[in-house]
Amino acid sequence: MAIKLRRGFKKEAEERALELRNELGLSHYAPIDVFALAEWLAIPAVPLSALAEYVPDVHLAHFRDVESDVFSGVTIHQGVRRLILYNDVHADVRLNSTIAHELAHALLGHSPSPLADDDGKR
Secondary structure (H helix, E strand, O other): OOOOOOOOHHHHHHHHHHHHHHHOOOOOOOOOOHHHHHHHOOOOEEEHHHHOOOOOHHHHHHHHHHOHHHOOEEEEEEOOEEEEEEOOOOOHHHHHHHHHHHHHHHHOOOOOOOOOOOOOOO
């Protein structure tokens, strides 16, 4: 089932994409390097593997080796600052999609929300 977007959203999104490309010095149809965009937006993109010195191996191994498909990425908020944590065992195409998805939350001004409800469900 397709999601119904509010009237004018697609045009606004296309205009914002052109603005971003201009600000990044890209042509109108050039692909956007999502990692460069994250850096330009001052939103660090941190791979899960970077947590190795802080998180026990068993926990990282779960998301990297055992059930790598259950975690792609998340935006972590601290006040007005954001950080994207992503699962770097995924293929490049999925990484691009994950980072783009998380950046879209920032560009659309989405507020943080809990990772799970009171029952522990997403």
